[in-house]
Amino acid sequence: xxxxxxxxxxxxxxxxxxxxxxxxxxxTLRIFAALDGETMKAAVCEMGYLHRGFEKMTEQxxxxxxxxxxxxxxxxxxxxxNIGFCKAVEKMFNVTVPERCITLRVILMxxxxxxxxxxxxxxxxxxxxxxxNFWYFFNTREEVYKIWEKLCGQRLTNTVTxxxxxxRDAYPGFESDVQKVLGQIEKxxxxxxxxxxxxxxxxxxxxxxxxVSAEEAISYGWTGPCLRASGVDRDMRKDEPYYGYxxxxxxxxxxxxxxTYDRIMIRLYEMLESxxxxxxxxxRLKPGPVNTSDARLSLPDRDRVYHDMEALINSFKLIYxxxxxxxxxxxxxxxxxxxxxxxHITSDGGTNPYRIKVRPPCFTQxxxxxxxxxxxxxxxxxxxxxxxxxxxGELDR
Amino acid sequence: xxxxxxxxxxxxxxxxxxxxxxxxxGKSDDQLEAxxxxxxxxxxxxxxxxxxxxxxxxxxxxxxxxEVVQFLRDSPDLRFDMLLxxxxxxxxxxxxxxxxxxxxxxxxxxxxFRHRLKLKVEIDEDDAEVxxxxxxxxxxxxxxxxxxxxxxxxxxxxxxxxxxxxHHEFVGHPLRKxxxxxxxxxxxxxxxxxxxxxxxxxxxxxxxxESGEVHLGAPIxxxxxxxxxxxxxxxxxxANAHGAVGxxxx
Numbered sequence: 190x191x192x193x194x195x196x197x198x199x200x201x202x203x204x205x206x207x208x209x210x211x212x213x214x215x216x217t218l219r220i221f222a223a224l225d226g227e228t229m230k231a232a233v234c235e236m237g238y239l240h241r242g243f244e245k246m247t248e249q250x251x252x253x254x255x256x257x258x259x260x261x262x263x264x265x266x267x268x269x270x271n272i273g274f275c276k277a278v279e280k281m282f283n284v285t286v287p288e289r290c291i292t293l294r295v296i297l298m299x300x301x302x303x304x305x306x307x308x309x310x311x312x313x314x315x316x317x318x319x320x321x322n323f324w325y326f327f328n329t330r331e332e333v334y335k336i337w338e339k340l341c342g343q344r345l346t347n348t349v350t351x352x353x354x355x356x357r358d359a360y361p362g363f364e365s366d367v368q369k370v371l372g373q374i375e376k377x378x379x380x381x382x383x384x385x386x387x388x389x390x391x392x393x394x395x396x397x398x399x400x401v402s403a404e405e406a407i408s409y410g411w412t413g414p415c416l417r418a419s420g421v422d423r424d425m426r427k428d429e430p431y432y433g434y435x436x437x438x439x440x441x442x443x444x445x446x447x448x449t450y451d452r453i454m455i456r457l458y459e460m461l462e463s464x465x466x467x468x469x470x471x472x473r474l475k476p477g478p479v480n481t482s483d484a485r486l487s488l489p490d491r492d493r494v495y496h497d498m499e500a501l502i503n504s505f506k507l508i509y510x511x512x513x514x515x516x517x518x519x520x521x522x523x524x525x526x527x528x529x530x531x532x533h534i535t536s537d538g539g540t541n542p543y544r545i546k547v548r549p550p551c552f553t554q555x556x557x558x559x560x561x562x563x564x565x566x567x568x569x570x571x572x573x574x575x576x577x578x579x580x581x582g583e584l585d586r
Numbered sequence: 587x588x589x590x591x592x593x594x595x596x597x598x599x600x601x602x603x604x605x606x607x608x609x610x611x612g613k614s615d616d617q618l619e620a621x622x623x624x625x626x627x628x629x630x631x632x633x634x635x636x637x638x639x640x641x642x643x644x645x646x647x648x649x650x651x652x653e654v655v656q657f658l659r660d661s662p663d664l665r666f667d668m669l670l671x672x673x674x675x676x677x678x679x680x681x682x683x684x685x686x687x688x689x690x691x692x693x694x695x696x697x698x699f700r701h702r703l704k705l706k707v708e709i710d711e712d713d714a715e716v717x718x719x720x721x722x723x724x725x726x727x728x729x730x731x732x733x734x735x736x737x738x739x740x741x742x743x744x745x746x747x748x749x750x751x752x753h754h755e756f757v758g759h760p761l762r763k764x765x766x767x768x769x770x771x772x773x774x775x776x777x778x779x780x781x782x783x784x785x786x787x788x789x790x791x792x793x794x795x796e797s798g799e800v801h802l803g804a805p806i807x808x809x810x811x812x813x814x815x816x817x818x819x820x821x822x823x824x825a826n827a828h829g830a831v832g833x834x835x836x
Contacts, residue, residue: 190783195791204783209776221779223787231786233779237751244736245760245767280636403604407667407697410725420604423697428609443606518675519636520693520704533673533691535633537681544761546673548693556728563786585751 190223202230205567209238213316213571216581218555220562220570227566232559236584243586247545251511252278252352255542260346262530262549262583265308266301268337269525270583271350276431277521277532278352281514284486289477290354291432295470296367297349298523299463303374304330305526305578306414306456306463313453313575314385317394322381329377332370339366352512353487354480364471371464378460395450399561399573402447410553413528414455415577419447425524437466449569452576486512510540527551527578549583612701613663621664626654631706639704644686647707647716648742655719658694658703666694666703669723672730674737678763687711690733709739718744736761746782753777 190202208219217238223231243262247255259270272294279286286294311326334344339360341349349356385391401411406419416423422443426434442458444451480487484503493500516538522531528550535544554577562570613621615638619630622640631639642651658666670693677683688709695702707716718741720726728750730741735749738759749756754777758765784794 190794191796192787193793193795199795200792202787204780219776221783223783230792231783231790233782233786235777235779237749237753240751242760242767245765249767405724408724410668410670410723412668412670420606421697422606423609428700515635516681517633517635518631518639518691519634520673520691521636522670529670529695531670531693533671533693535675539681543680544673544675546671546691548671548673552671552728553725556725559786563790 192223200225207567207570209235214574214579215312216579217585218574218579218581220559220574222562222567222570224567227568229562229565229567229570232562232570234555234559236555236581239581239585241586244545244547247542249541251540252514252542253511255545256350256352257346257348260348262547262586263305263525263527263551263580264345264582265580266305266526267345267347268297268301268349269305269523270530271348272298273521273523273525273530274532275350275352276523277519277534278512278514279481279486280521281517281519281534281536282353282483282485282512284353284481284483286354286481287478289358289475290479290481292470292474293355293359293479294350295432295434295437296467296474299466299470300333300336300367300370302463302526303460304333306460307374307377309526309575309578310381310453310456313572314381314391316571316575317391319385319388319391322384325377325380329370329373332373336363336366336370339363351480351487353483354478358479364474367467367471371467374460374464378457382457392450394569394572395453395576396448397446398449398569399565399576400446400448401557401561405557406447409557411528411557412553413524413526413550414442414459415452415528415554417442418444418451418455420444425522425529431523434466437469439463439466449573449576513538513540522548525550527580527583528553530583547583547586549586551577551579551584555579555584609700610698612696612699614701618664618701618703622654622658626650626657628654628705631704634704637702637704639691639706641706641708644708644710644713647709651707652717652719652722654705655692655722658705659722663699665696665698667697668695669693669719669725669729670695672726672733674733674739674761676737676761676763688714688737688739690716690737690739714738715740715742717742720744735759738762746785748777748782 190204192200192202194200202223202225205222205224206219208214209217219235221233222229243258246258255274256271259274260267262270307326307330311323314322337347338344341347341356401419403419403421406416406421420443422441424441427441439462442455442462444455488507489500489503494504514536516536518535520531520533522529530550531548533546534542537543562573618638622628628640628642631641642654658664673691675689677687686708690707692705709716718730730744731748731750733739734741734747735752736759741747753773755773756771780797787794
């Protein structure tokens with residue numbers, strides 16, 4: 190592509206497609222760039238390669254049938270999506286789930302946040318050529334997946350919650366497994382920090398690269414770790430607490446400059462905060478029911494179903510029709526690993542959702558990616574793409 | 587950091603200009619309602635029984651939307667500085683629905699005060715057009731593209747109102763209630779995006795003399811199960827010959 194520079198010089202730019210299936214894009218994204226040497230003079234991004242019509246699909250089945258689809262949004266931390274959706278529907282019913290369910294959900298969310306950050310950080314470091322960290326983090330993640338497997342029989346797409354509670358209670362020995370894995374997580378984070386924190390190559394590659402100011406981050410609607418990397422100390426768990434987060438002791442990790450270095454480091458430190466929340470939640474985990482007793486949401490006991498006509502009808506209605514939230518429009522969100530994950534649900538009082546709009550946190554990050562890497566080196570763009578943690582599942586829906 | 591980055595993402599204000607302090611208690615839903623309904627003639631939406639949704643009627647959107655949103659963003663005791671998302675709804679088959687067929691819900695959040703607001707803009711079917719607010723929030727550029735793509739609502743003044751999730755050859759708007767969910771379409775080659783790239787270069791003051799031969803990128807096999815052979819033969823050859831970086835999995 191032949192161009193005249195603003196100074197009037199002739200310049201031959203090379204156009205290059207990165208993606209849609211390039212290892213550095215960690216998924217199916219396409220970045221189309223005009224290069225002068227290795228510098229990206231302009232870049233535009235395309236998405237949609239993983240678009241599967243999530244929102245249209247949700248209208249075709251019942252509310253419970255939406256749950257497995259939510260697993261496929263951010264598949265690195267599927268449980269947070271499950272919980273986010275259930276929390277939104279429960280809000281429509283004005284139902285509060287039992288104490289044990291809330292504490293279990295906090296544990297699962299924070300562990301999911303940790304494994305999401307593990308994947309994001311270590312694949313990001315692989316993009317920079319630091320492969321060792323990958324083994325430290327993926328081994329640890331595997332240990333969490335073993336807990337998931339015991340808990341619900343699934344590793345990646347868990348569908349662990351139900352509207353009004355959980356799929357089932359935690360297995361005996363769950364607490365000690367989680368305690369054990371927390372130690373492993375802290376050890377792995379310490380090891381990776383030892384490898385990168387004072388590593389000249391890592392610092393040179395990430396410091397002051399693709400800086401995003403606080404104003405820009407807010408205007409682009411950034412939330413979560415990326416917003417905090419730009420120095421904005423906002424976290425839904427602190428500002429608009431849900432599930433009793435205000436009663437846990439933890440710090441919001443905030444960056445200084447909003448560069449790639451901050452975005453990577455924030456995730457490392459957030460894992461330690463999450464581990465601390467999980468420890469506190471484990472101490473609070475008391476025996477009790479995990480499902481609400483509200484007959485609109487929860488199946489009655491089997492015993493009652495066989496002996497009580499009302500319970501039998503209740504069971505049939507819930508199995509064949511599912512839950513029926515009151516008509517209306519409701520938005521509910523929580524702090525997912527990537528930022529604010531929201532569900533805007535429109536109900537017409539029927540058994541199927543009338544319309545569900547998902548607010549995926551990484552959509553906003555990817556919208557800023559093109560302008561972010563203009564003027565930067567192409568190798569830095571790959572490192573930055575990792576640091577904003579684009580998950581195509583929730584980006585493209 | 588090179589100089590051009592300053593144009594892509596502006597660094598005029600230092601990041602430290604964000605004053606770190608705890609979020610302030612915001613206005614309650616009733617206070618927000620009182621502050622806004624009279625000023626702009628908005629009404630509270632009875633459909634939202636959980637939070638506050640204010641409705642901007644169909645006839646007023648064109649003249650007033652931009653002004654209302656700017657007020658929400660800049661008013662010192664509102665400061666809705668974040669546009670979270672746009673949720674579009676097609677009421678075609680909604681039971682007992684009266685009023686315009688479409689609505690867009692603008693989800694706002696303030697990072698200064700602890701309050702949120704949903705602004706619902708009603709849209710008539712025969713005049714499905716609202717003004718763009720991409721100049722107020724940068725994210726609106728993409729969220730508006732998504733609403734256009736999925737629901738077919740036009741945003742006047744938008745600089746690049748292209749499809750974003752669906753293929754650029756896709757016909758129709760899938761989230762409309764009259765779009766059949768089983769419908770399949772044959773789609774061929776992906777969007778070259780040369781126009782978008784040239785627009786970015788022009789934004790920086792470059793003048794494009796010759797677009798030249800542009801690497802077209804890999805044909806999309808995954809997208810909507812369309813097969814690569816659907817594309818025009820010439821385009822296929824071009825794409826294969828140049829072997830875009832992604833295609834070979836370098």
